[in-house]
Amino acid sequence: MSRIIFITGTDTGVGKTMFVYALALLLRAKGLSTGVMKPVQSGDERSGDAQFLKRRLGLTDDIRDINPYSAREPLSPHLALKRTRVVFNKDRVLFAAGRLAAKYDILLVEGAGGLLVPIIDGYFMADLARDLGAEVIVVSRLGLGSINHTLLTVREAERRALTVSGIVFSDPAGKKRGVPERTNPEAIRELCSVPVLGEVPFLKKKDAASVFAACRKTINIEALISARPGCTKKLVETDKKFIWHPFTQMRDWESDIPGVPLVIDRAQGSFLVDTDGRRYLDAVSSLWVTVHGHGRPEITEAIARQAARLDHSTMLGLANTPAVQLAERLVGIAPKGLERVFYSDNGSTAVEIAVKMAYQYWQNTGVAKKSGICHLQNSYHGDTLGSVSIGGIDLFHKVYRKLIFKAHQVPFPDCYRDTRVFEAVDAFGVFLKKEHSRVAALVVEPIVQGAAGMMMWPAGVLKRLEGLCREYDVLLICDEVATGFGRTGKMFACEHEDVHPDLLCIAKGLSGGVLPLAATLTTRRIYDGFQFPYKDMQAFFHGHTYTGNPIACAAALANLELFRSDKTLDRVRGSAGYLARGLERFRDIAQVGDIRQRGLMVGIELVKDRVTKEPFDWQERIGVRVCERARDYGVILRPLGNVIVLMPPLSIAASEIDMMLDALERSIKDILADINKPYCGC
Numbered sequence: 001m002s003r004i005i006f007i008t009g010t011d012t013g014v015g016k017t018m019f020v021y022a023l024a025l026l027l028r029a030k031g032l033s034t035g036v037m038k039p040v041q042s043g044d045e046r047s048g049d050a051q052f053l054k055r056r057l058g059l060t061d062d063i064r065d066i067n068p069y070s071a072r073e074p075l076s077p078h079l080a081l082k083r084t085r086v087v088f089n090k091d092r093v094l095f096a097a098g099r100l101a102a103k104y105d106i107l108l109v110e111g112a113g114g115l116l117v118p119i120i121d122g123y124f125m126a127d128l129a130r131d132l133g134a135e136v137i138v139v140s141r142l143g144l145g146s147i148n149h150t151l152l153t154v155r156e157a158e159r160r161a162l163t164v165s166g167i168v169f170s171d172p173a174g175k176k177r178g179v180p181e182r183t184n185p186e187a188i189r190e191l192c193s194v195p196v197l198g199e200v201p202f203l204k205k206k207d208a209a210s211v212f213a214a215c216r217k218t219i220n221i222e223a224l225i226s227a228r229p230g231c232t233k234k235l236v237e238t239d240k241k242f243i244w245h246p247f248t249q250m251r252d253w254e255s256d257i258p259g260v261p262l263v264i265d266r267a268q269g270s271f272l273v274d275t276d277g278r279r280y281l282d283a284v285s286s287l288w289v290t291v292h293g294h295g296r297p298e299i300t301e302a303i304a305r306q307a308a309r310l311d312h313s314t315m316l317g318l319a320n321t322p323a324v325q326l327a328e329r330l331v332g333i334a335p336k337g338l339e340r341v342f343y344s345d346n347g348s349t350a351v352e353i354a355v356k357m358a359y360q361y362w363q364n365t366g367v368a369k370k371s372g373i374c375h376l377q378n379s380y381h382g383d384t385l386g387s388v389s390i391g392g393i394d395l396f397h398k399v400y401r402k403l404i405f406k407a408h409q410v411p412f413p414d415c416y417r418d419t420r421v422f423e424a425v426d427a428f429g430v431f432l433k434k435e436h437s438r439v440a441a442l443v444v445e446p447i448v449q450g451a452a453g454m455m456m457w458p459a460g461v462l463k464r465l466e467g468l469c470r471e472y473d474v475l476l477i478c479d480e481v482a483t484g485f486g487r488t489g490k491m492f493a494c495e496h497e498d499v500h501p502d503l504l505c506i507a508k509g510l511s512g513g514v515l516p517l518a519a520t521l522t523t524r525r526i527y528d529g530f531q532f533p534y535k536d537m538q539a540f541f542h543g544h545t546y547t548g549n550p551i552a553c554a555a556a557l558a559n560l561e562l563f564r565s566d567k568t569l570d571r572v573r574g575s576a577g578y579l580a581r582g583l584e585r586f587r588d589i590a591q592v593g594d595i596r597q598r599g600l601m602v603g604i605e606l607v608k609d610r611v612t613k614e615p616f617d618w619q620e621r622i623g624v625r626v627c628e629r630a631r632d633y634g635v636i637l638r639p640l641g642n643v644i645v646l647m648p649p650l651s652i653a654a655s656e657i658d659m660m661l662d663a664l665e666r667s668i669k670d671i672l673a674d675i676n677k678p679y680c681g682c
C-alpha cells in the first residue's frame, strides 16, 4: 500500500506542479517508485499540468486515472465543472487513486488551488485529501503575505484532522528577492510546528536533469521519507513497552508477530487509517459506537465550539447548558414514561447506577425485602464489579465470583441451539410467583444479547418479560448500551415491542461514538422514591467526576441532530435490507451455522457441523483467525468466540457493505481452507 501525499497551495499559481515534478524526481532517486495524479483541473491547467507531469515523468498510466476531471474555463472547479455540465463523482477519483496507489510506493496528488477550493457545492479540496487518506504538503509562495496564507492553510488542514507533513516555498516567477522573501521562511519555521522542507527555486530549464540538480540541495527529502515508517515502528515499540490492552493476552501481544498492533492514526466516514496510511473499513464501529461515520464535522465542530466555551464543570451542585439541553432531548426520544436523566460516562456505570437506583428505591419506600437483582444467563452488562455481578458469561465473569454481590441468574437458552425461549420465560414466571417479594429488578439486554454472540430473541419475548415484571411489581431495567441509537433499526430496541422500562441504560452511540458519555433514564415513580427530608439521608449517593461533561453532551446533541437531518433511522432500514440480501451468499458456506441480524447488528456463527450445530473448539480460534485475515482485505472485525460480528456505522454506504461482505467471504474461505494448519497468530 502506498503513501498518498496531497500537494496543496496557499493560493493558485504558487508552483505546485513544478514541486510535484521535482518531488517525484527526488523520490525516484531514493529508489521509491512515484506516481502522480491531478484529480481536477480547469482553465489553463486543462491540457497542462497532468499531461505535463505524465510526459515529463514518462508515466504509462492512463491519463483518465491521472486526471479524471477537467473543464475548459479558468474558474474554480465547482463552477467550471458545472458550466461544462460535468458531474463530479468522488468515487471515480478514489478508485483511480486506489489503482495508482497500488502500483507505486508513493502517489503524489496535486490539488487545484488551496484546501478550501470547492470541487462541487459543499465538497472541498480538503475533503478530497481526507477521503484519499492523504497527508498534505503545503506549497507557499515566497513574498509578502506568505506567513498569513501559510498559517491559515496549515491551521485549516489541522482543524480537518489532515496531517501536514511539510511546507515548501516556491519561486515560480523568479522575482527579485526582498526582505520578506528572505525572512518569511524562518518566521514560519518559528510560528508553526510543521517542518519546512525547503524551497523550489526558479526553474528556467524544465528537463528532468536540470530540475533534479536544482532541487536536490534545496529540498530536504530525507525529512519527508523518514517521517512515517520510523514513526510506526517507534509507536509499536512504545505500545508494547507501556500499554496493557483490554481483553488481551499481553504475552501474545508482546510477541513479535508482524502487523500487531495496527496503530490507528486517523479516521473518516466508515474508514480507519493506520500510521502507514492503510485504510480499513470499520465494520465494528470501533466497538459498536460510531453512528454517523468517523469525523462528522457537525459533531467535531460542536465539540470544538463547546471546548472553547466551557470544557468541564461539575454537576455536583451546578448545572451546565449542554447537559440540561441534552436531558430534555433524551426524555423526548426515550420510551414514554422515562422522565429523569442521570449522567455517567460508560455503559457499565450506566447499568450499575440503574441497579443501585432500583435497589435503593425499594429500601427508601419501605419494602426492604425486595432487594434481589435478576439477570439472564449469557448476559453482559459491563466490567465493573457491579456489572460483573449481573453478568452471565463464565469466560468473562467466573474468575471474579468471590468479589461480586449475589444476583439471581435466570436460566435462558442460547437461542440458536435451543429454541425453548418462551418456556424459559414461563419458568421465570413460576420463579417470580414464589419469589417476587424478594426481587427488586430484572436487568435485560432487550432483543439482542450482544456479547453472548449476537443472540437474538424471537418476537414477543421482551414483551412477555415486561408483562411478568408488571404482574409482580419487579422493576424492568433495559440495558440499551449496545442496542440503543438506531442499531436495531429503531432508536431503542424496546420500541420494537412497545416496551416501557422503569430504567433505561444508554452509552456507546449516545455521543455519536465520539466521547465517553452514558446516562440512566428513569420514571417519575422511581425518582419520587428518593424525595425525602434531608435528614433521612435517602438521596441517591452516586456521582462521577465527569458526570454530564459539557463537551460530551454537546457531541450528543449534535449526534441527535444528525439523526434528524440525515434521516438516519430510515436509512438504517434501507441498509439493513441491503445487508440482509448480501448475507444470503454466506449460507452456501457449509460451516456457516447461523446468520442472525437485527437492523445493522449481525452475528455469523461458524460451526464444525451445521446439522448438529457442533461448535469449533475454542482453541482453534476460528473467529480470531477470520478477523485477522479480514485486515489483509482492508476490513477491521472483532469476533465473539466463533461468531463474527458485523456492526458497521449506521451511515455505511451500499458499496461499503459490498466491500465488507466480500472481505469477510474471502477471509472465511481462506481460513476454512487453512483449518488444519497450526495457528501462529495472536
Ligand SMILES: Cc1ncc(COP(=O)(O)O)c(C=O)c1O
Residues within 6 Å of the ligand: 346, 347, 348, 349, 351, 380, 381, 382, 383, 445, 450, 451, 479, 480, 481, 482, 483, 507, 508
Ligand atoms: C449491553 C452492554 N452493556 C454494557 C456494556 C458496557 O459498556 P462499557 O464498555 O461502556 O462499560 C456493554 C459493552 O459492550 C454492552 O454491550
